[in-house]
Amino acid sequence: MAIAKAERLMNLALCLLGTRRPLSKRELRDSIEAYVEAFGPGNGAGGNDDSFNRMFERDKDDLRELGLVIETVESLDGEIGYLARRDSNRLPPITLDAEEAAALGLAAKVWQQARLAGAASGALQKLRAAGLPEDVDPYGPHGALEPRIPVHEAAFEPLMLACRDRRPVVFDYRKATAAHPEQRHVEPWALECWRGHWYLAGWDRDRGAERVFRLSRITGKVRSRGGRYTADVPDVVTVRETVASWAGEIADRSARIRLRSDAGYPLRAKATSVRELGDGWDELEIPYGHGLDAWLVEFGPDVVVLEPAELRADVVDRLRAVAKG
Numbered sequence: 001m002a003i004a005k006a007e008r009l010m011n012l013a014l015c016l017l018g019t020r021r022p023l024s025k026r027e028l029r030d031s032i033e034a035y036v037e038a039f040g041p042g043n044g045a046g047g048n049d050d051s052f053n054r055m056f057e058r059d060k061d062d063l064r065e066l067g068l069v070i071e072t073v074e075s076l077d078g079e080i081g082y083l084a085r086r087d088s089n090r091l092p093p094i095t096l097d098a099e100e101a102a103a104l105g106l107a108a109k110v111w112q113q114a115r116l117a118g119a120a121s122g123a124l125q126k127l128r129a130a131g132l133p134e135d136v137d138p139y140g141p142h143g144a145l146e147p148r149i150p151v152h153e154a155a156f157e158p159l160m161l162a163c164r165d166r167r168p169v170v171f172d173y174r175k176a177t178a179a180h181p182e183q184r185h186v187e188p189w190a191l192e193c194w195r196g197h198w199y200l201a202g203w204d205r206d207r208g209a210e211r212v213f214r215l216s217r218i219t220g221k222v223r224s225r226g227g228r229y230t231a232d233v234p235d236v237v238t239v240r241e242t243v244a245s246w247a248g249e250i251a252d253r254s255a256r257i258r259l260r261s262d263a264g265y266p267l268r269a270k271a272t273s274v275r276e277l278g279d280g281w282d283e284l285e286i287p288y289g290h291g292l293d294a295w296l297v298e299f300g301p302d303v304v305v306l307e308p309a310e311l312r313a314d315v316v317d318r319l320r321a322v323a324k325g
Contacts, residue, residue, distance in 0.1 A: 008034040012059055013068055017089065022073040022081025025056055153215040156191070158222040159200055163188045166233075168205070168225040174217050175294075178321065181219045186211070187229045190236070201242050203231040210234075210242060251287030256306040259284050263302035293318060 011032045015023065029035045029052060038055070039048040060082070064070055069088040073081050096104070155171065162169045169188055174181040187203040189210075197214055204211040210231075234242075259267060261280050268274065271284040283306070286292075293314035296303050305312040 004034065008032065009059055009062060009066075013063055013084070016063075016068070016070060016082060016084035017086060019083050022071070022075070022083045024079055024081050025053070028056070028082070153198060153218070155200075155215050155218040155222050156198060158224070159188055159215070160191055162222070162224060163190055163200075166229060168227060168229065169222050170225055171222045172219045173213055174219055181217075184211075184213070185225070186213070187231060187233075189233050191215075203229070205230065212242060251289035251292075253288045253308075254285050255288035255292065255308060255311050257284050257286065257296070258282070258304040258306060259299075260302040264299050267296075267299070267303070297322070 011034065012028065015028055015031055023031070029039065030041055035052060035056075039052040060070060067089075068084055070082055070084050071088070073083065075081060159169065161167075167188075168185065170183060170185050172181040173184045185205040186200070187205065188200055189202045190200075192199050192201065197216065200213045200215060202211065202213070203209075254272065257267070258277065258281050261276075261282055267284060267286060271286050273285040275283045277283050288308070288311060293311055296305065296311075296315050297318045303315075305315050
């Protein structure tokens with residue numbers, strides 16, 4: 001069935017591109033074998049006109065979704081015709097040097113493990129058709145590079161589409177310090193991959209503030225909601241800074257903690273200084289940015305915050321929330 005539909009769409013596209021005048025639905029029905037076999041000739045005598053009209057409209061929408069520009073023209077006698085002008089469906093000349101072609105090739109390889117692989121490959125094929133030289137290998141100059149952005153979370157694709165279409169979403173989210181997930185109503189802004197993890201930046205309607213959500217903590221399905229955004233979407237730079245900040249990567253001060261000598265190696269890797277205290281404890285000075293409290297909680301009783309006081313209070317509050325379940 002998939003092959004039959006692809007062939008039918010191809011024939012319809014060729015008819016619309018090959019004609020010099022608008023063709024009516026009846027003429028297209030009589031010219032395309034798949035339509036004739038399914039519904040008979042378009043002489044108006046059959047009872048399949050409604051079924052043909054529905055299929056034709058779906059096919060026309062599919063071709064437009066694929067990028068074909070189809071014009072609707074009304075003749076002097078009121079008959080509606082369709083055609084796809086070649087000059088409206090031709091990409092302008094594209095000139096790429098070897099480095100630009102290599103960059104596009106590497107960008108396409110990034111998504112080979114995701115469901116965007118087909119779109120990335122299709123984009124390269126369109127560039128070939130538009131003038132990318134056949135003797136330029138987009139992968140060759142940097143063949144040793146194998147970039148990958150793994151996408152394992154089921155929430156990635158629906159959130160990517162919601163960001164693109166500016167659609168509010170609802171999903172269940174389990175915070176690092178919570179035993180059970182909570183429902184969140186979010187206006188999604190952008191997805192960012194940070195240190196191997198995907199994050200969604202957006203506006204949390206329930207809290208009336210911007211928030212960042214780690215996709216691996218989204219449980220269940222992402223559901224779309226109607227209506228428009230209620231908050232302004234910031235520019236790309238601001239979104240990226242927000243993601244980095246909420247992921248704990250932007251630090252504007254320092255914190256002092258006590259850490260068990262045989263624990264917390266990720267914290268030791270970030271420490272600017274380490275001092276042995278004895279009795280199985282060390283004192284560390286580490287960068288303090290937004291999100292550090294949530295990270296410290298993950299180490300449980302192996303970490304004790306010394307200063308600043310607000311960080312200590314945040315960690316204690318999180319631990320109490322976990323204890324309460």
